[in-house]
Amino acid sequence: MTNGKPGSASEEEPLRGTLYGIGVGPGDPELLTLKAARILGEVPVIAVPTSYSDAGSMAMEVIAPLLEERKRSHRSPEIVSLLFPMTRDETVLREARMRNGELLLGALSRGDVAFVALGDILFYSTFGNLLTGLFALRSPVPVEVVPGVTSYSAAAGRLVEPLVQGSERLAVLPAVYDPSEIEEVLERFEVVVLMKINKVFASVRDILERKNLLDRSAFVSMVGRPEERVSRTLDELAPGSVPYMSLLVVRKNGWLK
Numbered sequence: 211m212t213n214g215k216p217g218s219a220s221e222e223e224p225l226r227g228t229l230y231g232i233g234v235g236p237g238d239p240e241l242l243t244l245k246a247a248r249i250l251g252e253v254p255v256i257a258v259p260t261s262y263s264d265a266g267s268m269a270m271e272v273i274a275p276l277l278e279e280r281k282r283s284h285r286s287p288e289i290v291s292l293l294f295p296m297t298r299d300e301t302v303l304r305e306a307r308m309r310n311g312e313l314l315l316g317a318l319s320r321g322d323v324a325f326v327a328l329g330d331i332l333f334y335s336t337f338g339n340l341l342t343g344l345f346a347l348r349s350p351v352p353v354e355v356v357p358g359v360t361s362y363s364a365a366a367g368r369l370v371e372p373l374v375q376g377s378e379r380l381a382v383l384p385a386v387y388d389p390s391e392i393e394e395v396l397e398r399f400e401v402v403v404l405m406k407i408n409k410v411f412a413s414v415r416d417i418l419e420r421k422n423l424l425d426r427s428a429f430v431s432m433v434g435r436p437e438e439r440v441s442r443t444l445d446e447l448a449p450g451s452v453p454y455m456s457l458l459v460v461r462k463n464g465w466l467k
């Protein structure tokens with residue numbers, strides 16, 4: 211047992227494995243890269259984030275066909291759940307980071323570990339948080355990254371619209387709590403992607419209406435999954451019905467169609 215601080219027992223154990231950070235894409239198993247599929251077909255341990263948002267279970271659903279295949283050939287990996295509490299309490303967050311870091315170091319002392327997350331693994335992903343905890347406990351740790359298709363690339367694909375072209379500039383914002391910030395970004399960029407909009411949907415919609423941008427805004431949720439929804443009419447969306455896995459694409463220069 212270790213105390214989760216630098217210098218703890220796990221620091222002394224030799225690491226036999228590499229940590230693979232694997233972006234599994236936005237939800238469609240066919241958007242998993244060949245490299246991701248190869249590594250996930252081989253590693254002895256797959257680590258998955260758990261939190262209130264279901265993102266971890268969605269990542270597991272993406273790789274379910276691959277896990278089925280491994281089960282059929284009696285090569286099922288060990289699945290390790292890593293908890294990422296949704297809080298701003300720094301003590302709770304630090305404890306979780308250290309606990310996750312300890313769990314990973316334990317697994318890495320036995321062999322390779324693949325950590326999976328939706329979309330791209332370094333784009334608003336729990337993987338960054340995981341590395342912070344891991345490197346606080348031990349450095350260097352062998353890490354390899356397998357990029358994934360981001361949700362906004364997949365969304366543009368479903369809209370069949372260029373995201374940006376020519377001299378257009380793109381801004382991507384996470385949940386924005388200060389409306390003036392969105393307004394300022396909408397002034398400066400031709401294309402704006404708004405992520406994590408579920409809790410702020412009503413106020414964002416009001417801003418877009420005020421700026422006459424409603425018909426230049428598209429909503430995409432659960433892209434690549436059976437529950438996928440694509441809408442160019444924000445009016446038909448009740449704020450309470452907007453899932454966490456939703457985003458808006460605003461194209462000030464308008465759509466092709």
Ligand SMILES: C[S@@+](CC[C@H](N)C(=O)[O-])C[C@H]1O[C@@H](n2cnc3c(N)ncnc32)[C@H](O)[C@@H]1O
Pocket residue numbers: 236237327328329330331332333334335336359360361362404405406407430431432433434454455456457
């Ligand atoms: C924690 S971020 C993860 C981003 C992810 N790493 C990526 O590359 O897209 C979660 C946000 O990504 C967006 N998102 C992720 N998957 C999505 C999907 N399948 N459909 C629509 N939006 C998605 C939503 O805006 C969601 O609130």
